[in-house]
Amino acid sequence: MGYFEALLRVLKIDESVYPEITSKGLPVWYSTINVAILGLVYGFSSLYFHSEAGALISDFADPTGAVIVKAIIVSTGVIIAFFVHMGGSFLFWAFCRALGGWKTRFLPTYFTLGVASAPLWTAAPGMAALHAGGGGHGVYLYLSVTGLYAFSSLFVAAKSTFGFSYSRMFLAVAMMLIFTVSFLLLWGW
Secondary structure: OOHHHHHHHHHOOOOOHHHHHHHOOOHHHHHHHHHHHHHHHHHHHHHHHOHHHHHHHHOOOOHHHHHHHHHHHHHHHHHHHHHHHHHHHHHHHHHHHHOOOOOOOHHHHHHHHHHOOOOHHHHHHHHHHHHOOOOOHHHHHHHHHHHHHHHHHHHHHHHHHHOOOHHHHHHHHHHHHHHHHHHHHHOOO
């Protein structure tokens, strides 16, 4: 199974793709590719939506300086994608371990959720638009639909990694969301 075939199955939210990828020793590569593409989509979307980026780039008389600033903004998007992926993977891992998935280590969770991050590519432009201050009804609707799609992919990947039933996985996700929302509210979201 090649990368593009696996990608199509991930985009279709096919749970059986994750054990196949793992058995062939490919989750590290597929995870790295998917999270890097997520970062590139977010970085280029940030260039498009942020007016501050345009103002920063226009400050340079030399075109080389403008290219360097664009490269820094896009590469920052890639770095952010890897940090967010690590944090999200840790949350899934911690709450799934709390419900009896204590045998599963962090790295399989990290790489499987990285493979499952491909549907997040659709949500990245909406997040960049929201961060740029474009929070209209269309952006919120777009993020709701694409976010639900992306979260469904992550849900199925974590379920596959931990071998949970749907009810146990729903319980783990509910606990994780309650914790995350409470934490954000406490810190003045």
